[in-house]
Amino acid sequence: MSIVSAVSREFSYFKFFLKLVGRSRSFDKKKYTTVADIMEEQVDKTPDNIAIEFEDKKYTYREMDAEANQIANWAINKGYKTGDVISLLMENKPEYIFTWFGLAKIGVTVACLNNNIKSKSLAHCIKKSESKSLIISSDLMENLASAQEYIEGNLDVYVAGQDVQGYETLDGSQIENGKVRPETSLREELSNSQSLFYIYTSGTTGMPKAANFSHQKFLVGCGLQMFSLDMKPTDKTYMVLPLYHATGGVVGVGSTFCTGGTLVLRKKFSAASFWEDCVKYDVTVITYIGELFRYLVATKKSEYETKHKIRGIYGNGLRPEVWKIVQERFGIDRIVEFYGASEGNISLTNVDSKFGSIGRIPPYLKSVLPTKVVKFDVENETVIRDENGFCIECEDGEAGEAIGFIPDDDKFTGKFEGYTDKEATKKKILENVFEKGDRWFSSGDLLKKDKQGYYYFVDRIGDTFRWKSENVSTNEVSEAISSFKGIDEVNVYGVEVPNQDGRAGMASLVVNDEFKLEQLYEYLSEQLPAYSVPVFIRISPEIEKTGTFKYKKTDLVKDGFDPTKIQDPIYFASGDEKKYLNLDQESFNKINSREIRV
Numbered sequence: 001m002s003i004v005s006a007v008s009r010e011f012s013y014f015k016f017f018l019k020l021v022g023r024s025r026s027f028d029k030k031k032y033t034t035v036a037d038i039m040e041e042q043v044d045k046t047p048d049n050i051a052i053e054f055e056d057k058k059y060t061y062r063e064m065d066a067e068a069n070q071i072a073n074w075a076i077n078k079g080y081k082t083g084d085v086i087s088l089l090m091e092n093k094p095e096y097i098f099t100w101f102g103l104a105k106i107g108v109t110v111a112c113l114n115n116n117i118k119s120k121s122l123a124h125c126i127k128k129s130e131s132k133s134l135i136i137s138s139d140l141m142e143n144l145a146s147a148q149e150y151i152e153g154n155l156d157v158y159v160a161g162q163d164v165q166g167y168e169t170l171d172g173s174q175i176e177n178g179k180v181r182p183e184t185s186l187r188e189e190l191s192n193s194q195s196l197f198y199i200y201t202s203g204t205t206g207m208p209k210a211a212n213f214s215h216q217k218f219l220v221g222c223g224l225q226m227f228s229l230d231m232k233p234t235d236k237t238y239m240v241l242p243l244y245h246a247t248g249g250v251v252g253v254g255s256t257f258c259t260g261g262t263l264v265l266r267k268k269f270s271a272a273s274f275w276e277d278c279v280k281y282d283v284t285v286i287t288y289i290g291e292l293f294r295y296l297v298a299t300k301k302s303e304y305e306t307k308h309k310i311r312g313i314y315g316n317g318l319r320p321e322v323w324k325i326v327q328e329r330f331g332i333d334r335i336v337e338f339y340g341a342s343e344g345n346i347s348l349t350n351v352d353s354k355f356g357s358i359g360r361i362p363p364y365l366k367s368v369l370p371t372k373v374v375k376f377d378v379e380n381e382t383v384i385r386d387e388n389g390f391c392i393e394c395e396d397g398e399a400g401e402a403i404g405f406i407p408d409d410d411k412f413t414g415k416f417e418g419y420t421d422k423e424a425t426k427k428k429i430l431e432n433v434f435e436k437g438d439r440w441f442s443s444g445d446l447l448k449k450d451k452q453g454y455y456y457f458v459d460r461i462g463d464t465f466r467w468k469s470e471n472v473s474t475n476e477v478s479e480a481i482s483s484f485k486g487i488d489e490v491n492v493y494g495v496e497v498p499n500q501d502g503r504a505g506m507a508s509l510v511v512n513d514e515f516k517l518e519q520l521y522e523y524l525s526e527q528l529p530a531y532s533v534p535v536f537i538r539i540s541p542e543i544e545k546t547g548t549f550k551y552k553k554t555d556l557v558k559d560g561f562d563p564t565k566i567q568d569p570i571y572f573a574s575g576d577e578k579k580y581l582n583l584d585q586e587s588f589n590k591i592n593s594r595e596i597r598v
Helices: 003-029 035-045 061-078 094-104 119-129 138-150 215-228 246-257 274-280 290-298 320-330 422-427 474-482 517-527 554-559 585-592
Strands: 050-054 057-060 085-089 109-112 133-137 156-160 195-201 209-214 236-239 262-265 285-289 312-316 335-339 371-374 400-405 429-431 439-449 454-460 464-467 470-473 487-495 504-511 536-539 570-574 579-582
Touching: 003 215, 035 061, 035 094, 035 215, 050 061, 050 094, 057 061, 061 094, 085 094, 085 119, 085 138, 094 109, 094 195, 109 119, 119 138, 119 195, 119 209, 119 474, 119 517, 133 138, 138 156, 195 215, 195 246, 209 215, 215 246, 215 312, 215 335, 236 246, 246 262, 246 285, 246 312, 285 290, 290 312, 290 320, 320 335, 371 439, 422 429, 454 464, 464 487, 464 504, 470 474, 474 487, 474 504, 474 517, 487 554, 517 570, 517 579
Parallel strands: 050 262, 085 109, 085 133, 109 195, 133 156, 236 262, 236 285, 285 312, 312 335, 504 536
Antiparallel strands: 050 057, 195 209, 371 400, 400 439, 429 439, 439 454, 464 470, 487 504, 536 570, 570 579
16 A cells, blocks of 8 residues: 555544544533434524435425424323333334434434334334334234234334224324424433434344434434545435334434435335436435345346446445445445444444455554454354453454443443343443453454454354344244244254355254144244244254253254255245245255345
8 A cells, every 4th residue: 555545544534533533522521412403403404405205205304304393292292201112113214204203302212113023023022112102104013913912011002104993093283283393391301321212133132132222322323424425415315224223224314314415215125226216316325234235236237227426335244245346337436334233332434445344443543442352262152261361352364252342431432332121231241351340342243353453244153143134033033933833942043045145044943743844934924024034944853962951053054054965854945935845956056046036
């Protein structure tokens, strides 16, 4: 690297972190400045700018504020107040944003439910949030119906959209002066360290956990994309990611609204219309997850894919083999990867688009952003400690667990907000790491870094794997499978599939005479989100266990779904036929070549 390039790189990082740390410290000092305050400030600054474009509708910032005011006044009329929690189950559409923005105006915390979940998982998420009520889209009533028998106690349900018999409609239009902005005094006791959202994440304990996501974390988090791409009011962000996730719903949405730009919102991702949309709506910025571009590079060339005005993309999970294609085929040079977790305190951003990197911490900023990579025993899933009981930092290029320092004070930098579940939070904290009494956040991810401070993702640790850009908990899947008649034992794990991101779910089963494979796929589809339903099934005579009766997975993961390595019967999920089909050498080859999609 030339001296000029090196200086330019360091200047870009210094500028980025100066803005980000400055933003963080400003909200440390202004404890009662919330997301609602900043959003309303932007509304007043750019009232006639287009905030959202959705299908054939456009909403200005003034109109978005008015819609949110109706929600806020409806909630006030119902008696909700600062500190209450309301669950939200809704697809990607403007009403999702209006709802949480309106509730934020009076200090209500919104539990952002994954709109794919159903049955026990949905009931569990509502319970863990301690919600008083549920706001649900009329299109998702079947999800609620599947969970009704598992929901404990009374839950007030309000339906957004079409009227549903037996349920009260969410309707703020009947309230007099409903579009008038509520007084800010209604949230005067709301600190920005309190939760704006509960964002759910799957972990090794089974069911999804509700991660605290404060107003402050939102306001600082949206600065990641905003500052790294130097976003302006003229920018238009294309949003096809789910709004219940932090990448789309916080980073993408927040960065756009905090600069007065436009969010081009879609219900879901469509590879067929992606580039045409980008051209049609003059999109300049994309918030992405890696799998999104994996799908796009697999499609036939489009006349629109090089006619766009995209000047930068921001996201995570872009594999190196796809990265180059995105640059060369789609003409997008500015690729900014980041690394972070909804519940965590580690934040990395690849400001200068270094190929393959998930972010960088320059040597001169290590004290400001104390993130380290420590030696890790993958087989026993534990950090390695020296003779004094302290963790050992990895050498450059050596893979280990990423950990983030947790300060004793209440300042935002390094703050670990954790989960609503105190026990789950405790399990994510490492103590006495480098000295007695210190505490560090355990990321559960293996990373490595080079001499320049660039970090690279290696793999996830433990019983959670990613598939279809979602975290899948093996324990949650195991519980659903175990309740199916005829199954004696089950061991769930993730296996690699060529040319696919993440790991596909596979279940090794010990069954008895009551087991009926032809009914398994339909049953699991009713119990689990689509991405959690195992892609592969292996029927085994027994499951190997450790001396402490834990299921062994290492050899099973190595075997994958290769019929030449496995003597047991193997089956794969056919979405078209809605059942598991026998996996032979021919279907194995077709899955690898993507002639059969899984």
